[in-house]
Amino acid sequence: MTNRRSTYFIFQALLTIVLLLFFLYRRELVMQWPVRLITLSVVMGALLIFLATAPQAWLQRPLVQGTWFLCDVLLSSITLYWAQQPGSDLYVTYFLVILGTALTENIVHSFLVALVATLLYGYSAASSAQGIPKDPEFWLRLPYLWIFASFTAMLTRDTREKRQAQEDTYKERLFHMERLAALGQISAEVAHRIKAPLTTIRVNAEVLARRHDLPPEMQGELEQIQQEVDHCKSILQKLLDLGRIEEMDRQEMNLGDSIRSALDTLQPQLTRRRIELRTEGLEKTARATGDSILIAEAMVAVLQNAADAMPEGGTLRVVLREAGKAPWWSFRRTSENFYEIVVEDNGAGIEPAHLETIFRPFFTTKTGQGSGLGLSAALRILDKHGGTINASSGGPGRGACFTLFIPKAKT
Incomplete structure (x- = not known):
């Protein structure tokens, strides 16, 4: 499995363990509804098998990713409903699923999961209370879901922008490395062809500079020619060094x-x-x-x-x-x-x-x-x-x- 597939799989495995442990902790639920435990185990196991075997291209599709997280929210809500404890600590699994949406780097997933979680959690609480819940903690928990979804969306955006910036930098660096490699391959031949004429120019300029019958301004110009030739030869030597890097x-x-x-x-x-x-x-x-x-x-x-x-x-x-x-x-x-x-x-x-x-x-x-x-x-x-x-x-x-x-x- 690729690194991203492994991350998805580990996240799903942790969520599976949390839900099953909560269900098993309520022994009366296991004794009363063994079929529900088996159903929950089969569905969670099927999701794990899907994440382990699905083609990589499928796991990159937003529709598949969104459906996967919505299934997790649905399973969390069903477990809460079966346990008849909408106010229990299992409520935090909603936060776990919302945080997991950051893995897909899709902001829409965070708010979509928060919306579905709000509706299902509200339905579960209303069914348990046989009407509109009067527990103040319930009404505080609903906005918490949206606050956390907003936080996750910002985290997703920042992570995506950072990854994109690093990817752009890497591609630009790779492009320049390819240019440099091509330059190194042709530089040796070019440098050898130019080095000999430059040597001739410098020797002739040096010979002329030794003449005593030249005006001072010409002496200065000849010295400048020698300096510029030396500078060109220095660049050519670096080009030769570039070619040698390949060996x-x-x-x-x-x-x-x-x-x-x-x-x-x-x-x-x-x-x-x-x-x-x-x-x-x-x-x-x-x-x-x-x-x-x-x-x-x-x-x-x-x-x-x-x-x-x-x-x-x-x-x-x-x-x-x-x-x-x-x-x-x-x-x-x-x-x-x-x-x-x-x-x-x-x-x-x-x-x-x-x-x-x-x-x-x-x-x-x-x-x-x-x-x-x-x-x-x-x-x-x-x-x-x-x-x-x-x-x-x-x-x-x-x-x-x-x-x-x-x-x-x-x-």
């Missing part, structure tokens, strides 16, 4: 070693920029399967981004730990089978609108510097390892946090 050398590794290697690479830059480095958990053994060199390169890209966000100094925090389990409604691939590497800075921060676009190839907010390929390459590396990267920020001036998720090595 992984998979083996068991310790993530702490890759992180320390990346930190050693950037340590002189961090010292020069007066950035305080704080680490946590790097001394622990964190076994993963993949390419340790590529993981180190992904870390360098993320750490470099954090360092660039703190040109006047700051604090850089790097944490290696086991990831917590994601909630059932989440589309994240994180779970207890992953490690997470947290890279947090107190630098310039990120605009909310840029939290996803920063992973797009060639996107950069660094005027005059940066190729816009570092974070996109890091995301591609993590994706090839079965992981991902999440970015968060409190906004401009409030720092940023990048969390890298990498699967644990299978034992």
